[in-house]
């Protein structure tokens with residue numbers, strides 16, 4: 001039998017052998033993975049654990065919270081607040097930042113998470129997941145404020161997600177490629193299933209909510225129109241479509257077999273740059289995708305270079321197989337150039 005490598009061993013190797021992560025970050029990622037394990041067990045109980053359904057509350061963005069959104073948020077906070085690795089946390093489900101109480105030791109990191117992404121899928125037994133991102137606390141003596149969190153995605157020191165599907169699988173990057181670990185429920189530990197994950201540069205699969213087609217801008221319409229024309233169109237090949245409505249599940253598929261994922265700006269709420277959140281969704285997923293050889297853009301700028309101006313900032317998202325993402329970016333550039341020419 002081939003040797004099984006646990007997440008614990010992988011992290012120790014990242015610290016000792018490759019010198020890639022400090023001990024504090026390794027320990028923090030251990031705690032996050034333990035929280036993911038607990039969330040996985042809660043998700044698995046479903047109706048038997050009384051965890052399904054709405055909680056009767058709304059989060060800061062006015063979205064209905066599910067019981068499991070709240071449970072997952074609490075699990076992540078409880079697991080992380082006393083460990084001594086963190087200074088503060090921020091969550092899609094909380095309005096402000098959560099400072100580690102001063103009765104606990106303070107650490108040097110900031111943890112951001114979407115405790116349970118794909119909430120609309122919780123009650124229908126479709127894959128959902130936890131997404132997380134780790135930043136360093138800026139080095140000064142002040143207490144932590146929201147401003148400390150407003151760092152571009154390129155500053156992340158770790159990012160990942162845990163998908164709760166037929167298997168619970170954790171994907172992680174510390175800037176040294178992407179590794180995936182599946183939860184062995186009998187042993188209670190995450191076991192390495194793939195290291196050096198690579199996304200094919202080309203794809204025949206796109207992922208977008210087609211019901212929003214009439215609201216898209218012309219660059220996105222052009223790209224999807226061409227895909228839909230298949231062999232008879234300019235792309236000269238047939239495309240397949242998948243939309244799970246859980247970003248974690250769509251990105252997991254793309255890390256596994258390639259594809260392009262898009263949740264672009266659209267006209268329904270024109271003042272918002274997009275639906276998805278920069279700090280909890282786009283940044284961690286964008287870094288994973290780049291670390292696996294893919295690309296991530298908002299159409300006009302690399303996602304990891306977008307400077308956040310608020311905690312719950314939203315962003316237009318286009319990420320996945322490199323050549324397809326670059327094509328969409330080119331369509332944006334061509335459209336912008338046409339518009340400029342018209343107005344000149």
Ligand code: AHM
Nearest residue numbers: 116117118119120209245246247248
């Ligand atoms: P959530 O974090 O509230 O679950 O929202 C994010 C989700 C993504 O996982 C998914 O890609 C998208 O929203 C689906 O949106 P839609 O229902 O508009 O297709």
Ligand code: MG
Nearest residue numbers: 114116117118
């Ligand atoms: Mg969510």
